[in-house]
Amino acid sequence: MRRIRTIDDVLPSDRGACAAIGNFDGVHLGHQAILDRAREAAPDASRAVLTFEPHPREVFAPEAPPFRLMRPDTRAHRLEKLGLDLLFEIEFDRVRGLSPEAFCAEICAETLGLTHAVVGEDFRFGKGRAGDAETFARLGETNGFGVTILPAFGLGEGSSRVSSSGVRAALEEGRPRDAAAMLGHWHRVDGPVEHGDKRGRTLGYPTANLGMEGLLLPKLGVYAVLVDILDGPHAGSWQGVASLGVRPMFDGGAAKLETFLFDFDGDLYGTEISVALVEFLRPEETFDGVETLIAQMDRDKAGARAVLEAL
Numbered sequence: 001m002r003r004i005r006t007i008d009d010v011l012p013s014d015r016g017a018c019a020a021i022g023n024f025d026g027v028h029l030g031h032q033a034i035l036d037r038a039r040e041a042a043p044d045a046s047r048a049v050l051t052f053e054p055h056p057r058e059v060f061a062p063e064a065p066p067f068r069l070m071r072p073d074t075r076a077h078r079l080e081k082l083g084l085d086l087l088f089e090i091e092f093d094r095v096r097g098l099s100p101e102a103f104c105a106e107i108c109a110e111t112l113g114l115t116h117a118v119v120g121e122d123f124r125f126g127k128g129r130a131g132d133a134e135t136f137a138r139l140g141e142t143n144g145f146g147v148t149i150l151p152a153f154g155l156g157e158g159s160s161r162v163s164s165s166g167v168r169a170a171l172e173e174g175r176p177r178d179a180a181a182m183l184g185h186w187h188r189v190d191g192p193v194e195h196g197d198k199r200g201r202t203l204g205y206p207t208a209n210l211g212m213e214g215l216l217l218p219k220l221g222v223y224a225v226l227v228d229i230l231d232g233p234h235a236g237s238w239q240g241v242a243s244l245g246v247r248p249m250f251d252g253g254a255a256k257l258e259t260f261l262f263d264f265d266g267d268l269y270g271t272e273i274s275v276a277l278v279e280f281l282r283p284e285e286t287f288d289g290v291e292t293l294i295a296q297m298d299r300d301k302a303g304a305r306a307v308l309e310a311l
């Protein structure tokens, strides 16, 4: 997959693609359905996603708490695994002032040379969200590209549409399995293992820590998790128990995801890991002492093992 991060980098050979347009946060089953339809709509064209950075919501509500399900690199990685040829991840700043007419003419036709585009029926675009899917189809005709409008994708009959906001709500309410049903995969947090306060090992529970900067915070508390170590000598899959929280008993700083891996001993600092949230076990608490915390961590470990063995 070729990832293009500024419209200045579009090459003549990138033209002619069939592009699905949207934010693709989470790359959930609805997104995956759109990409399947993009292949059917233009089987001979290269398959692309057209998306914008930063996410428009981050631009319009910069003070709002982070809501993103994944960072751009993770999204790119997932889209690549789905067999995408091209990812146009273009600057939102360069399109935000454009009218629907200008977006279709200047970006879709002139700059990207799309042959076809696929959007959902609730698609809105252009300055002030002035254009809808029908406008887009009409402007496609004028500008020489085809448009397919897809109905909302739901899980089975009568169920509500799969959406990034539905996934966010499930995670914020501590329902990672419901999130996974909409995503088609576990919700994962990934990144390089960071240094912490070196307290974990003194408690008998060393934890591999990940920062949550820029990401939605699922419900704070303890989770049964599946861990992939992505590089280095320990690469492989592990089970574990993780605490997503602000450590009220200790520093109470920024939220981190701290994962204890079962039956593992080794150095993970700087290693890329990916932690899948499987089940919420309990909220984060303040205990009356370290001994009580350790006793609870022992129960958390047993609880997580039972959940993961039953998968």
Ligand SMILES: Cc1cc2nc3c(=O)[nH]c(=O)nc-3n(C[C@H](O)[C@H](O)[C@H](O)COP(=O)(O)O)c2cc1C
Pocket (backbone or CB within 6 Å): 196, 197, 198, 199, 200, 201, 203, 205, 206, 207, 208, 209, 222, 241, 242, 243, 246, 247, 248, 249, 250, 258, 259, 260, 283, 284, 285, 286, 287, 297, 300, 301
């Ligand atoms: C399974 C598990 C449960 C935890 N539960 C709590 C908790 O309820 N309250 C709390 O303040 N910290 C909790 N922690 C976090 C620890 O207090 C501690 O900060 C962490 O394990 C080690 O921090 P470090 O990686 O910075 O050394 C938990 C950690 C784990 C692994």
Ligand SMILES: Nc1ncnc2c1ncn2[C@@H]1O[C@H](COP(=O)(O)OP(=O)(O)O)[C@@H](O)[C@H]1O
Pocket (backbone or CB within 6 Å): 193, 194, 195, 196, 197, 198, 199, 200, 201, 202, 205, 206, 207, 208, 209, 259, 260, 261, 262, 263, 264, 265, 266, 267, 268, 269
């Ligand atoms: N079973 C394990 N689970 C998680 N990390 C482990 C484990 N065994 C060893 N480690 C290592 O120990 C480090 C965590 O130790 P800890 O005392 O919690 O320090 P820190 O506060 O820096 O995270 C991890 O980053 C990893 O390198």
